[in-house]
Structures are given as structure tokens and as C-alpha cells.
Amino acid sequence: MxxxxxxxxxxxxxxxESVLAREPTIIRTILGSCVSISFWNERLHIGALCHSILPxxxxxxxxxxxxxxxxxxxxxxxxxLAQQFDELGIGRHEVQVKLFGGADVLVMTSSPSRPTVGRxxxxxxxxxxxxxxxxxTASSLGDIYGRKIRFNTGTxxxxxxxxx
Numbered sequence: 001m002x003x004x005x006x007x008x009x010x011x012x013x014x015x016x017e018s019v020l021a022r023e024p025t026i027i028r029t030i031l032g033s034c035v036s037i038s039f040w041n042e043r044l045h046i047g048a049l050c051h052s053i054l055p056x057x058x059x060x061x062x063x064x065x066x067x068x069x070x071x072x073x074x075x076x077x078x079x080x081l082a083q084q085f086d087e088l089g090i091g092r093h094e095v096q097v098k099l100f101g102g103a104d105v106l107v108m109t110s111s112p113s114r115p116t117v118g119r120x121x122x123x124x125x126x127x128x129x130x131x132x133x134x135x136x137t138a139s140s141l142g143d144i145y146g147r148k149i150r151f152n153t154g155t156x157x158x159x160x161x162x163x164x
Contacts, residue, residue, distance in 0.1 A: 020047070037052075047151060
């Protein structure tokens with residue numbers, strides 16, 4: 001049996017980046033407190049992944065931020081990728097969304113009265129995806145360990161390896 005996945009292009013996604021792949025591609029990233037959200041459409045085999053660092057983009061009096069700055073934030077990434085899928089004529093009900101990350105890798109104890117960046121990233125992603133009309137089909141959030149993520153945009157499969 002031919003293993004065609006080894007022939008796919010590979011993109012190593014860095015913190016504060018996102019990518020939409022129109023051809024089958026492997027997108028990889030490593031997460032700690034950051035959050036990655038995969039978007040995948042089965043009909044067109046189009047996938048996207050973001051690697052957001054912080055929950056919400058601060059308001060600015062100097063006008064809209066650059067896309068490069070905006071992609072650091074969970075709220076911006078979700079809206080940006082949603083718009084890209086909308087422009088391709090893909091309905092929100094046609095998109096499989098999977099959510100990963102938000103670990104408390106730098107905190108020894110976590111108190112509900114003092115949310116961590118990881119927890120805030122998770123909460124923002126869950127709330128905003130719901131507001132935007134998406135259903136999360138799978139997730140792996142929180143804990144104290146980072147994750148390696150490997151997303152095949154041809155199949156929609158996301159593999160996760162927990163880092164200890």
C-alpha cells in the first residue's frame with residue numbers, strides 16, 4: 001500500500017500564525033498555553049489551522065491591526081478564518097472544527113479565582129466559535145502538558161501527541 005501522506009507538503013505553523021490550505025497538506029505545530037483550531041470542509045477538502053497566543057485582541061485607537069498582529073489572538077483568528085471559509089462559499093454547518101491546547105504549562109497550581117492564559121484562550125475559543133455558528137466536533141484542552149498537533153487537510157484528521 002502506497003503511503004501518500006509522506007508526499008504531502010508540510011507546513012510548520014509558528015505561534016501567531018494561521019494557514020488555509022486548498023490542497024492536501026500536513027500542518028504541524030506545538031502548543032503550550034496557546035490554542036490551535038482546525039477548520040475542515042469535507043466537500044472541498046479544504047483545511048485551516050491557527051496557532052493563537054492570547055485570547056482577545058485589545059481595542060486600539062490607531063485603526064485596525066495588521067493581519068500578522070491580529071493572528072496572535074484567538075478572537076481575530078476565528079473571525080479571519082470564518083471569513084475565508086465564507087468567501088469560498090462554505091457554510092458554517094459544513095465545517096468540522098477541532099480545538100486543542102490551552103495547557104497551564106507555566107503554573108504549578110491553578111485557582112478558579114485567577115484564570116490562566118491557557119484557560120482564557122480555551123474559554124474565548126469555545127465562546128466565539130459558538131457565537132460564529134460553529135460546532136466543535138472534537139477537543140483536547142487544558143491540563144499541564146503541551147501538545148504536538150499534526151493536521152492532514154486532505155482527510156480532516158488531527159493527531160495529537162501530549163508532551164511530558
